[in-house]
Amino acid sequence: MPTYEKILLKNMEMPGYTGLLADYERVGGYQALRKVLGKIAPADVTAMVTKSGLRGRGGAGFPTGVKWGFLPKDYTGPKYLCCNADESEPGTFKDRQLIERDPHQMLEGIAIACYAIGAETAYIYIRGEFSLGARILERALAEARAAGYVGTNVLRTGVNIDIWLHRGAGAYICGEETALLESLEGKRGLPRVKPPFPATHGLYSKPTVVNNVETLANLPYIVNRGPEWFASIGSPPKSTGTRVFCVSGHIKRPGNYEVPMGITFRELIFEHAGGMRSQKPLKAIIPGGASAAFFTPQHLDVKLDFESVAQAGSMLGSGGVTVMEEGTSMVWAALRLMEFFYHESCGKCSPCREGSSWLVQTLRRIINRRGRMEDLETLTDLCKNIAGRTVCAFGDAEIAPVLSTLQYWRDEYEELIRAAEPSGAAELVMPARH
């Protein structure tokens, strides 16, 4: 098994590492912050991050430095940084570990980002269910405040960086950046119409950057070891650095694996995660969280970087790799995911709201042996009608499992429909079409 140098999980995998400030400082923590504060111009920090090629680890993979660069240049009012810790994508659990095991790493990242974009206030929007994570972060924040890494006049440089923790209340949609901002403002967490983008009209209509936990956690290392070093990892030039992949499903060793981007699914699943849990062969992979389209065994040699996965018809997304073995009903798998999306659709846009309820009910009907062949056409049609017609990306995400299972395992659908109980099917007489 090839081994790679870990960046984000390195500290926490050291024996006896507690994640307390003393431990973090012992391994060189907050040196990067000392290095930049007052010594490197904020614009140069942004340039450094742009040069490192760091891309957002939350799902969309937008270049971080470029995102920061969208903030208005000559604006003097308040700006905000929001750390998106609302990790809710099914099959994704990397941020949770980064928060719980090494909170200061991300706090240092937040502080560096604040300095770079000129924000004096940062909010960590943490998923409501992460109560342990929230407690740990509060403790870490108290430590960092006491040590002068957070608060007014950080490290006596005259820079103010205040960080606040805000716990969500259990809505998946609040991981969408504008819904997160709405929720943070105390409103119902619904996505905003864009434009305007958060870079100009974000939190309280002020310029705002929203970054994922893993993205921010990379910053201290980029500062410490240089953007060139970071850009050399992974599969440059577009996908640099490592990713923490969350491998789950029917495999021997589920868990978080930090590897450079660009290794293959085969290597990740069969070498790092120990392969399938039983003798059954691999049947399907969700490559990047529930919003990503399914892969088949043919895709095992696709490289785990943004471009390769996209080219193969799915997305690297949040890095949640779910593996399914032969014998799994793919219709059932699609239904299970669709149930999630139906439950979490915020209800703002008609196509997503009504479409998710329609899709889930049709899938249920097919599973319950009440399907009809026309349903498959309807499912495809509905998915097409949802795509691209909603305010946020949720609409595009919720159709991925249905469309991809229909693409690769249409026979399983047809089999279920053929097995439909005649009495049941007879009841469903379709009125004549016009």
Add this chain to the structure above:
Amino acid sequence: MATTTTETVRLTIDGVPVTVPKGTLVIEAARQMGVMIPHFCYHPKLKPDANCRMCLVEIERMPKLQTSCSTPVAEGMVVHTATTVVNEAHKSVLEFILANHPLDCPVCDQGGRCDLQDFSHEYTPTTSRFLEVKRVFPKEYFSALIETQMNRCVQCLRCVRYCDEVMDVKALAPSGRGTMTEIKHFTTHQLDCEFCGGCVQICPVGAITSRLDLYEFRPWMLKRADTVCTYCGDGCHITIQTKGNDLIEVNSAHGAGRNNGDLCARGFFGYHATTHPDRLQSPLLRRNGELVPATWEEALEFVAETCIALKLKHGPDAFAGLIASRCTNEDLYVFQKFMRLVIGTNRIDGSARYGHINGVRALRRVQGTHRWTVAFEDIVGAEVLLLVGTNITETNPITGLKVKEAVKKYNATLLTIEALVPAIGTISNIANLSAHHFSVHPERFGNVVLGLIKAVVEGGLVAQTLTQRAPAYVEAISQTLRAIPWETLESVTGATSQALMEAARAFVAARRAVVLVGQGVLRTPGGFGVATNLLDLLLLTGKHDRPGCGLAPLAEENNDQGAVEMGALAEFLPGPSDLDDRAARERLAGLWKEELPQRPGATLMQILGDARAGNVKALFVVGENPIGSLPRAAQAKEALERLELLVCQELFLTDTARLAHVVLPACSYAEKDGTFTNTEGHVQAVRHAIDPIGESRPDWEILSALSVLMGYPIEYGDAKEILKEIRNLIPGYGLLGPAPATPRSDEAVVERYLREGYAEDVGARYQLTGAGSFDMAQPATSSAESDRRDAGKVKDGLQLTLVVGQTLFHSGKLSTRAKGLMEVQNAGSLGLNPSDADRIGVTDGDRVRLVNQAGEMTTSVRRLDRVPEGMAVFPEHFDEEARRLLTVSVDPVTQVPYCKSAKVRIERL
């Protein structure tokens, strides 16, 4: 509007080039050229939310279809609204929206005027592919006036957004997620809000409907009449919809009238008053001490004969007349003409005397106009709004909406001088939007105005031009104000000099400043003086002649302004012209072909006094109700009982009508034609919606019939003919246009005022009022402390100022007959600040006794956060008992009876 942008953008929609102002939304640009893009969530009054996804269009060089409701136009944009792709998108979005819709159109009140129905007809096939189970919400009772059918909801959130963005009430919210999102309110009880009906009006489907007419109609069966609401001076356009002679519903289309389609609870739910079963059906004549039904001939002949006899015996000045401002201009005009020509007396007065006259007289005195020099558009476009003594969201809700729009949409700075304090409640409170709020005792609003003027003159903020033009005037005011030290001012207003200075600076800095003055000032002692001082403020800051600036007194009754202009008041001839204005008299005499009576007029309180003294023998009362409006201390009943002839033209048997010798049934506004003049001086057409109830007749027609019997015929074929005569006399009645042309102030009058006019009472006007009496403005902590110290005193009760005033749900003389409004508020209760309530140990519903020298009353308590400590409010429409406690004082200049507050002791029962 606030800014008129001249920048334009050229784009192409469906191949047609159009030029629209920059910032226009694509959906609006399309609508302007006649292309209707289907939509649910979009509404011109609301910020785009783009949630229904119905209005998708293709824009060249954009990757995806765009929502036209949230996309502003751009130079060179090429938009396609009807390509195959767009049509497919409309069809598919509609398919989604229809998936969960119950399709219960046959029993839906919206059926026939429903956006969903219309778009379905246009875009979808007749069958559905949806074979699944539709979502079903359990039916929930929402409120007595508003019905919700959440199964029909398309979740466009227009209602929620309207309630927040336009009304600032925030009573509604979506609850639940996804398809199970439903519109709810925030309590477990039934809905408690302003009941403006906005959610009913703005709902594109039948999810929110009115319960007043639930299942009573199909929209296409209704006959419509566009007319004007009579519940306050705002003059809102309403469409009365009727079936046969039944009033079914009232609404107002978006963009209609001065209200732009917005209504308040009274306008939307108050329409049943006119068809109340207690309406008088026939004339009543007093026989053997009892009022019994009579024919019109009997009644009119009795009145005419008695009048002729009394006139021969006592002369014309033994007669007097009172008329309510609920009457049309035509009624008012014929009334004053009848009194002046047929009877021969100027002794007439009307309900503008209760306060509106204070504003009018101040305007005439200082700037020579009797109308506002601003219009509603100027309120919306103002940079600074100063509200003095007006609980505007309750008394004039639609003018209040203009203020809200200015503040919320265009970021105007709001300065308020009001007794109420900012507090979140079930109804909106303008103080919540205020940048500088001064909460003072209701009789001391004038003190804060003095503070502002002091800040202007001592802060070097007086306009240069004025100092040069009228140095003596500026000096006189400065000198009087110098005599009032800041410390004294601070102690009687509770406002710091810094706060006053900041507010004054904000006022001066604005290019467009409108001052709105309401009943809190106009109906309390010194009202005339305060209104004049506010004009001084405009003069001193150099704003009085600037476009978009001016003083705007808010009229309480719907046609107070018309009553002034028709000359139906003691001091005015039609025009209005002063009673002793020789030129005006000659012009009138020429037109009327008759000499006008020479002797002076008499105001309400003088008429009552003369009646009590036995000098007035006969009184005509048209819609007025002095017994029901004035406190017992005014002794109106004693006065009316001495009359030899009391004629009442009324809709209902009021307290006053009960004493009458003859009661003549009059038509309500819904049964007659004519015009009303609203608070901003806009003349609007009133059109009948139903036939007269019973044998009732329009007021002018009754007077006209009487004049014939009395031998001085004043005859008209219809209301239009009267309007024609009015047009010849009074400017501004020529065209009933879409917006009033506001008058400019008369510079000759201003010059006279600045030279000498101010001097006669400048000393008196620039005096603090209410100093030394109970101090409401002291901080809460210290008063709590003193209460604890004087625990014995608290046990005996608490000293409070009782203010009897208008509430949102009742106004005018008819609202208590409206079943919709009575559902919301059908009894009076005393509004108390929670701290005061705690001091006497009462909570909601507990009963208390109010006592003063004049009498006592008992009532129940309602804790209201917006009522300041030291004050108690009681709704005037249920104040029969409260009127016993009130005292009357009369303004020495304008003769306005001030009778809305009293000092009382409150104790728990």
